[in-house]
Amino acid sequence: MSEVVLLQLIGLGVIGVGVLILLFIQSRFPRVIGFVMIVLGTFSLVALSVPQMASLPPAEEKFDVASIKTANDMAMIGQKIFFSKGQCALCHSIGPSESARCPDLKGIGAKLSREFIYESLTQPQAYIYLDYRHEGPPKDYPARMPHINKNPIGLSNNEILSVIAFLQQMSGEPITVSPSEIAMPGQPVPVSATIPARAPAPPSPAKSKAKGKTKKADAGEAGLVAMVVHGR
Amino acid sequence: MRNHEASRGRVRGWLDAWGLSVVGLALLAGLLGFPVSGWAEDAASASAAVSYRDIPQLGGSRNIIWVIAQLHLLLAGFVLGVPIFAWLCEIVGWKTGEKRYDKLAKEFTKLLTSSYATTALFGGILLFMLIGFYPKLMTYLTDVFFPSFLVYCALFLLETVTLYLYWYGWDVMLEGRAKVFHLFLGFLLNVFAFFIMIIPNSWATFQASPVVIAEGSSLARAWAATWNPTWWPVNVHRLIANVVLGGFICGAYAGVRYLSAKSAEEREHYDWMGYVGNFIGVFGMLPLPFAGYWLMREVYQYNQQMGITLMGGFLSWLFILQAMLIGVLFLGANYYFWLGITYRIPGAEMKYRRPIMAMLVILLLCLGVWMTPHSLVASLEEARKLGGTHHPLLGVFGVMSAKMTVANLMILVTFMSFIMYWRAGKEETATWAKVAKALVGGLFGVAAIVIIVLGVWGYFVPAIVRINYFSVAQVLIVLFVLLTVTPLTALLMKTARTTTEMVWGRMPPRAGYALVLNAVMVILLMTLMGYARSSSRVHWHIYGVMRDSSPYAYSPALGYAAAFMSLNTFIFCMLVAFIFWVATMGDKAKAGHGATPAMAGGSQELDTHK
Numbered sequence A: 001m002s003e004v005v006l007l008q009l010i011g012l013g014v015i016g017v018g019v020l021i022l023l024f025i026q027s028r029f030p031r032v033i034g035f036v037m038i039v040l041g042t043f044s045l046v047a048l049s050v051p052q053m054a055s056l057p058p059a060e061e062k063f064d065v066a067s068i069k070t071a072n073d074m075a076m077i078g079q080k081i082f083f084s085k086g087q088c089a090l091c092h093s094i095g096p097s098e099s100a101r102c103p104d105l106k107g108i109g110a111k112l113s114r115e116f117i118y119e120s121l122t123q124p125q126a127y128i129y130l131d132y133r134h135e136g137p138p139k140d141y142p143a144r145m146p147h148i149n150k151n152p153i154g155l156s157n158n159e160i161l162s163v164i165a166f167l168q169q170m171s172g173e174p175i176t177v178s179p180s181e182i183a184m185p186g187q188p189v190p191v192s193a194t195i196p197a198r199a200p201a202p203p204s205p206a207k208s209k210a211k212g213k214t215k216k217a218d219a220g221e222a223g224l225v226a227m228v229v230h231g232r
Numbered sequence B: 001m002r003n004h005e006a007s008r009g010r011v012r013g014w015l016d017a018w019g020l021s022v023v024g025l026a027l028l029a030g031l032l033g034f035p036v037s038g039w040a041e042d043a044a045s046a047s048a049a050v051s052y053r054d055i056p057q058l059g060g061s062r063n064i065i066w067v068i069a070q071l072h073l074l075l076a077g078f079v080l081g082v083p084i085f086a087w088l089c090e091i092v093g094w095k096t097g098e099k100r101y102d103k104l105a106k107e108f109t110k111l112l113t114s115s116y117a118t119t120a121l122f123g124g125i126l127l128f129m130l131i132g133f134y135p136k137l138m139t140y141l142t143d144v145f146f147p148s149f150l151v152y153c154a155l156f157l158l159e160t161v162t163l164y165l166y167w168y169g170w171d172v173m174l175e176g177r178a179k180v181f182h183l184f185l186g187f188l189l190n191v192f193a194f195f196i197m198i199i200p201n202s203w204a205t206f207q208a209s210p211v212v213i214a215e216g217s218s219l220a221r222a223w224a225a226t227w228n229p230t231w232w233p234v235n236v237h238r239l240i241a242n243v244v245l246g247g248f249i250c251g252a253y254a255g256v257r258y259l260s261a262k263s264a265e266e267r268e269h270y271d272w273m274g275y276v277g278n279f280i281g282v283f284g285m286l287p288l289p290f291a292g293y294w295l296m297r298e299v300y301q302y303n304q305q306m307g308i309t310l311m312g313g314f315l316s317w318l319f320i321l322q323a324m325l326i327g328v329l330f331l332g333a334n335y336y337f338w339l340g341i342t343y344r345i346p347g348a349e350m351k352y353r354r355p356i357m358a359m360l361v362i363l364l365l366c367l368g369v370w371m372t373p374h375s376l377v378a379s380l381e382e383a384r385k386l387g388g389t390h391h392p393l394l395g396v397f398g399v400m401s402a403k404m405t406v407a408n409l410m411i412l413v414t415f416m417s418f419i420m421y422w423r424a425g426k427e428e429t430a431t432w433a434k435v436a437k438a439l440v441g442g443l444f445g446v447a448a449i450v451i452i453v454l455g456v457w458g459y460f461v462p463a464i465v466r467i468n469y470f471s472v473a474q475v476l477i478v479l480f481v482l483l484t485v486t487p488l489t490a491l492l493m494k495t496a497r498t499t500t501e502m503v504w505g506r507m508p509p510r511a512g513y514a515l516v517l518n519a520v521m522v523i524l525l526m527t528l529m530g531y532a533r534s535s536s537r538v539h540w541h542i543y544g545v546m547r548d549s550s551p552y553a554y555s556p557a558l559g560y561a562a563a564f565m566s567l568n569t570f571i572f573c574m575l576v577a578f579i580f581w582v583a584t585m586g587d588k589a590k591a592g593h594g595a596t597p598a599m600a601g602g603s604q605e606l607d608t609h610k
Helices: A003-024 A028-049 A071-083 A114-122 A157-170 B002-045 B061-096 B099-133 B135-168 B176-208 B218-226 B231-259 B264-285 B288-302 B304-311 B318-344 B348-370 B380-386 B394-398 B400-423 B433-460 B463-494 B509-535 B558-592 B604-608
Strands: A127-131 A214-216 A226-230 B540-542
Touching (some): A071 A157, A114 A127, B061 B509, B176 B218, B231 B288, B288 B463, B304 B318, B318 B558, B433 B463, B509 B558
16 A cells, blocks of 8 residues: 555545544534544645655765866866855855855856965955945955865865866866875875965956055956955 | 541542643653663764664654644744734723723733743753754754854743733733833733744754854854844744734634533623634734745745745645645635624625625635646646646646736735725714725725736746736735725724624634634644745755755655644644643633633623623
8 A cells, every 4th residue: 555545544534533523423622623633634635636746865975086087077076065065055156146145156267266266265364355246335245255174164175176176167267176186085185285375366457455455356257346355 | 448548539639630740741751761762772882973863663753853843833833923912902902991802811821821831841842852863963053053042041031031920910910000011011022922933943044044154253153144044034924924823723712612602691702702813813814925925035035946946846736735725714714704794793794795705706716726736737648638737728827927916816805805894884974984985995906906917917027027026016015905995994993883783692603613724724834834944955954054864854745744734733733722721721610609701701791800
């Protein structure tokens, strides 16, 4: 007997008991209970008559270092991390979005060097992007960028490099991260995977402002109009 | 021998007095003991942090949490809705001088003492279960929200103190400034209750629409997580829904008591109480769809995929069930109004027969459109004959533009019923009455036409235009009608002459069943939408942040879920019946000795009692 048939029988049984109560019991409160049983049983039967679709979870993605052979493999894993463990898509959009609470990342891999992206992920307060998508003075974005390599997100170095590979690939740029930079379990992080303490400012035309600390980043084709404030 | 009998009597007396408590405690210990035994099993093998624990023998951790959480939420809705209901009644009694409202408010406040305890009991069980079954998730949530846990505890203390003062101070703060202070206490009670509601809302909405938590102080992190995109839409939606629940449960209680009333006086009283409950329920129900619309809009804004899962994915059929329940609720509420016009106002039956029939037809047509599915359940052969899964004629009603239109029309019709009932048996005496009545009629007519035009136009514009402008305009038009016609009618009625006195206690028994039906529909709707909210997260505990990797990560199909919804609704109804029974038990005993009856009420005689 299938689950649906079993539940239908239970629903019919509940309605039957309700009908029997209404037919044979005169006391008011039990009659109200009988009435409620008929209503609930009918509701269950109606719910069983519509298409029965369950939502099954997809297979869990694992970061398998051994499976990475090419830079494209890294980008593919980076894409999955971007939309899952990395939680990047909670705030960032890829393309203009009214609801995005942080800068649009479309074409970001073409605008910023890998060192700068790495620094943005691991030292997000080094340069602050401000929102220029409105009239008047720039504002902070509603959400504050977390340190992506620390809790609660806590991406590993391998995972961060994969995300950078994805951002570069998504922007149509050659991927500058190499699979050789991936640290195998139990091995130290390759020297090339480490990033200088202070990454160069965005490679876009930057205009110096007050006391040389405020720089305006490239407005960019994707509408990333932002202000970066060094060392704020 | 005598000693032996005396001792047996004492034991029997002790059992009578404490038996229920002992059984309750044993059950509680048993319930709490099950997860404890589960922990014991795990403890031996657990070397690392445990993510999940389970008791498959009891139906699995997910189902246990489902029942307990749903009951806790329904009880919480009840204990937050009742103070709003009671406070509104107290204000009406204070402003109009009608003591029956004050007594009604007092009697419902009395329910709070026992219902608070039951709600807290289920809250405690839920907390233990969550810590036991989902330790990893609870650790994460505690890490994020710990400061708000402390605020929550503090609010409970404040709420309890205020409730004690409000309840025990009722009879000593009856007049003058003391009464004003008492009303202020009622206001405070509701303010604290509101915050008690919105804090757990932040935990639940964070699970559905999390924001990234940056580093910072615990307070800053909790604050950032609290202000997630769906927090306020859910707060507003639940606040209104609690008023609706409180009103319709009062109505259902009155309905049951009306059915079993033995004297004309009792019938009058519970008929009046049913009217008040239904009135407040409908009053809250009218703006509720707007709050729901705002919530769905925010869900789409936050994550389009989540919105699609709800409205167009595996949960899409849920909204057909929702349409059915809301439709029955609208019909039930209107039916009760119509019965009131027919039976309580002598001579009104013939006068209102035609408009009632017209409104019934409109409501049924609207319900038919609302329940039209987007795609039909059809076999391959049938679909081939139809030329797709859309019905060639009715398929046009399966889209949101049609559903938004009929939902707004149903609200308008219900509001019209309410206005009709309000004006029945009265004759306006104001000099400007004709102009006002023409204006009211014109407003209803123009509003209905504009809503339909916007609905049809909605088919020919991009979805974003329809969602952002047309649907919002439809909602604003209905709100405008509600907000202009209500005060206008109130002004008209202020100077109106009563031509036919309303006669209480003459409603047929089916009116009592209609009130019970309305309450069951509201409870079922709450359980249905709770399932929708939870299932929209699909296989995530916290959407996009913490994946559910337990064996229960799937969302069950509607039929299975509906069985749990029905079970939860039934248990909740029985719990509320028990609470009402316990709360009025002492009054019945007193009434037997010539004191005030259980519930204060509608007759003049009862009004003279203190």
